[in-house]
Amino acid sequence: MKNLQLSLIGLIICCSGWAQVKELRITNDDAVIEKLGARVKKPATPADLAAAVRQAIHLARQTADPRYLGQAQALIGTMWSSPAASYEIATLQATIEQSRHEFAQARLTLQSALAKPTTSNAQAWLTLATIERVQGNYAAAAKACQSITDLQAQAYAQACQLETQSLLGQWDVAREGFSALMRALRLPDQQAWLLSLLAENEERAGNADAALKHYALSLSLDNDGYTALAYADALLRQNQALLTLNALQNQPSSDAVLIRKAQAYKMRGDAKFAGIADELNSRFAAAALRESNTLGHAREQALHALYVQGNAKVALAFAQKNLTLQKEPMDWLIAVQSAIQSGQTGEKAKLLAAAAQTGLKDTRLK
Amino acid sequence: MNAFVARLLLFVFAGLVSLSAFAHKASDAYVLLQQPTALAPIKATLAIALRDLDGVFDTLDANDDRALSFAEIRAALPEMERWASQGVQMRCGANSLALIWRYEALEQRSDGVFVRLAASSAASCDIRQSVSLRYTLMQDIDADHRAVISWSWAQTDTAQVGQRQGSAAIKPSDAWQLLESKNEAGTPKSSSAVSTLKSFVMLGIAHIGSGADHIAFIICLVLTLALSRASEWKKLLITITAFTIGHSITLISATLGWVGSPLWVEPVIALSIAASAAFNLIKPRLPRLQSPLYGAALAGMFGMVHGLGFSGAMTEAQLPAGALLWALAGFNIGVEMGQLLIIAAWSLVYWVAHRWAGYGRWMVQGGSVALILLGMYWFLERLGVLG
Numbered sequence: 001m002k003n004l005q006l007s008l009i010g011l012i013i014c015c016s017g018w019a020q021v022k023e024l025r026i027t028n029d030d031a032v033i034e035k036l037g038a039r040v041k042k043p044a045t046p047a048d049l050a051a052a053v054r055q056a057i058h059l060a061r062q063t064a065d066p067r068y069l070g071q072a073q074a075l076i077g078t079m080w081s082s083p084a085a086s087y088e089i090a091t092l093q094a095t096i097e098q099s100r101h102e103f104a105q106a107r108l109t110l111q112s113a114l115a116k117p118t119t120s121n122a123q124a125w126l127t128l129a130t131i132e133r134v135q136g137n138y139a140a141a142a143k144a145c146q147s148i149t150d151l152q153a154q155a156y157a158q159a160c161q162l163e164t165q166s167l168l169g170q171w172d173v174a175r176e177g178f179s180a181l182m183r184a185l186r187l188p189d190q191q192a193w194l195l196s197l198l199a200e201n202e203e204r205a206g207n208a209d210a211a212l213k214h215y216a217l218s219l220s221l222d223n224d225g226y227t228a229l230a231y232a233d234a235l236l237r238q239n240q241a242l243l244t245l246n247a248l249q250n251q252p253s254s255d256a257v258l259i260r261k262a263q264a265y266k267m268r269g270d271a272k273f274a275g276i277a278d279e280l281n282s283r284f285a286a287a288a289l290r291e292s293n294t295l296g297h298a299r300e301q302a303l304h305a306l307y308v309q310g311n312a313k314v315a316l317a318f319a320q321k322n323l324t325l326q327k328e329p330m331d332w333l334i335a336v337q338s339a340i341q342s343g344q345t346g347e348k349a350k351l352l353a354a355a356a357q358t359g360l361k362d363t364r365l366k
Numbered sequence: 367m368n369a370f371v372a373r374l375l376l377f378v379f380a381g382l383v384s385l386s387a388f389a390h391k392a393s394d395a396y397v398l399l400q401q402p403t404a405l406a407p408i409k410a411t412l413a414i415a416l417r418d419l420d421g422v423f424d425t426l427d428a429n430d431d432r433a434l435s436f437a438e439i440r441a442a443l444p445e446m447e448r449w450a451s452q453g454v455q456m457r458c459g460a461n462s463l464a465l466i467w468r469y470e471a472l473e474q475r476s477d478g479v480f481v482r483l484a485a486s487s488a489a490s491c492d493i494r495q496s497v498s499l500r501y502t503l504m505q506d507i508d509a510d511h512r513a514v515i516s517w518s519w520a521q522t523d524t525a526q527v528g529q530r531q532g533s534a535a536i537k538p539s540d541a542w543q544l545l546e547s548k549n550e551a552g553t554p555k556s557s558s559a560v561s562t563l564k565s566f567v568m569l570g571i572a573h574i575g576s577g578a579d580h581i582a583f584i585i586c587l588v589l590t591l592a593l594s595r596a597s598e599w600k601k602l603l604i605t606i607t608a609f610t611i612g613h614s615i616t617l618i619s620a621t622l623g624w625v626g627s628p629l630w631v632e633p634v635i636a637l638s639i640a641a642s643a644a645f646n647l648i649k650p651r652l653p654r655l656q657s658p659l660y661g662a663a664l665a666g667m668f669g670m671v672h673g674l675g676f677s678g679a680m681t682e683a684q685l686p687a688g689a690l691l692w693a694l695a696g697f698n699i700g701v702e703m704g705q706l707l708i709i710a711a712w713s714l715v716y717w718v719a720h721r722w723a724g725y726g727r728w729m730v731q732g733g734s735v736a737l738i739l740l741g742m743y744w745f746l747e748r749l750g751v752l753g
Contacts (some may be wrong), residue, residue: 021413021473021474021475022473022474022475023471023472023473023474024471024472024473024474024479026436026472028436029435029436029437029440030435030436030437031435031436032433032434032435033416033434033435033436033439033472033479034416034417034433034434034478034479035432035433035434036416036417036420036427036432036433036434037417037432038432039420039421039432066391066392066510067392067393067417067418067508067510069392069510070392070393070508070509070510070511071421071507071508071509073508073509073510074506074507074508074509077506080509266626274623277623279476282476283391283476283477285476286391286394286475286476286477287391289394289514289533289535290391290392290394290512290514290535291535310626340750341629342632343632343633343747343748343749343750345747345750
């Protein structure tokens with residue numbers, strides 16, 4: 001039944017995509033038609049290639065515009081998945097794949113990168129650990145963190161280890177560890193990053209107030225997109241709609257940001273909800289036209305169904321699909337919330353058991 | 367911060383983020399191919415994002431202020447037309463169809479402003495032969511670029527009327543790519559309004575048919591009726607009409623976004639079953655409740671709650687803006703049809719069973735008690751008290 005409904009939805013989205021086009025009638029030569037994002041510097045020499053790819057990945061992250069990831073891959077060009085690619089280029093490729101949620105492929109790319117000569121392989125191990133954590137493979141994540149031998153990267157190796165421990169419920173160890181690292185890594189963006197890890201740790205430990213404080217402080221040091229989303233989610237869980245909107249104020253309008261804004265407006269009974277819902281509906285329709293495999297987008301689809309469309313049953317279907325790809329606490333929370341809201345207590349129990357099976361401990365999962 | 371740590375930090379950060387893939391959306395161009403009548407030449411349009419064109423033409427943003435004015439776009443149009451003409455080619459069987467692209471309009475899409483070019487081939491095309499496309503645009507600039515191709519061919523077979531439609535997303539390549547749809551309909555579609563209507567009728571039937579709670583509620587509404595008497599059919603008509611009006615009001619309101627679908631809807635739907643079944647038991651003992659209007663009021667009131675429940679299936683379908691009315695009408699018709707099917711099935715049961723001496727006691731009263739228990743069970747389960 002679910003499949004029939006999902007395929008019907010697909011059919012309807014597919015056939016309605018063309019309707020969402022508005023022709024512009026412009027007569028004024030000076031009218032600004034489109035704002036353009038920053039341009040990636042084309043590498044003049046092969047030696048500049050890695051810098052250009054890194055800039056593209058950085059822009060993708062900063063602006064939440066996935067076009068930059070496509071440009072980054074095009075820059076890598078024939079070196080993509082090539083045995084001739086250097087450690088650095090292969091690691092960059094894996095980062096692009098990871099950003100697209102192509103975790104299995106990213107893992108393979110990292111394995112090939114780690115077999116290549118390099119002065120430090122810390123980056124490849126850190127990226128691999130992130131992927132293992134995202135997929136709920138905590139033993140593999142811990143192993144990847146331990147494999148970092150580079151002395152210069154020891155602080156990052158420690159943070160890597162602590163994050164895994166925090167997910168496994170060793171909240172006190174993680175709290176002390178992150179605090180110690182904060183005394184060692186003093187730069188504002190390092191502090192902001194560690195504060196966001198501390199905040200996530202406190203959220204899992206059930207200290208919502210401490211978590212909110214850490215998130216707010218982290219964002220005041222560095223207005224990072226990922227942290228802003230995590231902060232917004234924490235605020236939404238506390239029914240703090242206005243603070244959620246403030247937290248997302250200066251973030252690029254990615255789907256993820258808009259979905260949280262929509263939920264906040266809905267909670268406030270603000271009429272702006274309708275406008276954002278329309279925008280999101282047309283974005284999802286447009287995305288459906290190109291994607292044969294929507295797995296990489298399933299988390300947003302679940303949140304869209306849950307928050308924007310108020311349909312917990314569909315949200316649960318997407319959330320469960322998403323869990324086959326990623327198993328961060330957030331992913332479990334969305335699924336459990338959808339199960340609760342659609343009254344499917346049996347599914348909820350199964351989800352909690354499956355989460356516990358991975359070793360994940362999170363007081364919010366109940 | 368030394369260079370190594372700075373580099374590492376970028377990566378640690380980049381790694382932490384599960385960058386929402388397709389956050390805005392990766393690069394897409396839209397190609398629409400239409401053949402108005404059989405064997406006629408094909409009309410084509412190509413819409414490509416200004417942000418993509420900025421990657422192709424270094425000089426598009428002539429004053430380099432990262433904002434494109436209409437003048438800047440117009441100045442670059444001849445170059446864009448040449449670029450498109452060498453990058454999109456079409457073949458019908460073995461015949462190459464030369465496509466010469468000309469600027470047509472600017473259009474706003476969810477992902478930004480697009481330039482739309484149009485081309486029409488001079489030669490006719492027999493779509494019974496294979497149609498293929500060679501699309502190489504953006505190949506070296508954005509590895510995620512896709513051309514979303516939609517086509518609509520006139521049927522050559524005189525027995526079939528209408529258009530054959532399909533769509534596919536293809537990756538730029540130097541190779542010729544056959545247009546084969548992942549979802550091409552084998553049967554002709556006369557219009558998207560009718561197909562929307564049809565698919566929503568199916569969705570409506572499927573929704574009510576798969577919801578045990580809706581079925582149980584409808585059984586509650588008809589359980590006490592003695593359908594062998596004509597007067598009872600009038601009561602049935604009144605009750606079902608009230609239910610239909612009730613759920614239509616909320617279904618339409620929720621679909622149009624006037625009301626939300628609050629958390630209490632699912633538990634209250636369960637409660638409505640228990641309440642209606644209880645009403646069935648009480649009614650014969652209280653003469654004042656004999657008027658069909660009481661039953662109708664109950665059906666209408668609870669119908670409004672069920673309508674909110676139905677709206678879930680509608681909103682999940684991400685309604686096509688242009689075909690909203692068709693979708694709503696279709697879904698409502700589907701729900702009605704599903705409802706009538708349930709009543710027809712119940713009538714059969716009644717027809718077989720009503721002569722049995724124990725019918726009143728066991729079917730009507732016993733059934734009501736069972737429905738009360740079932741409704742209460744669902745109610746508690748949905749509140750999270752059970753399970």
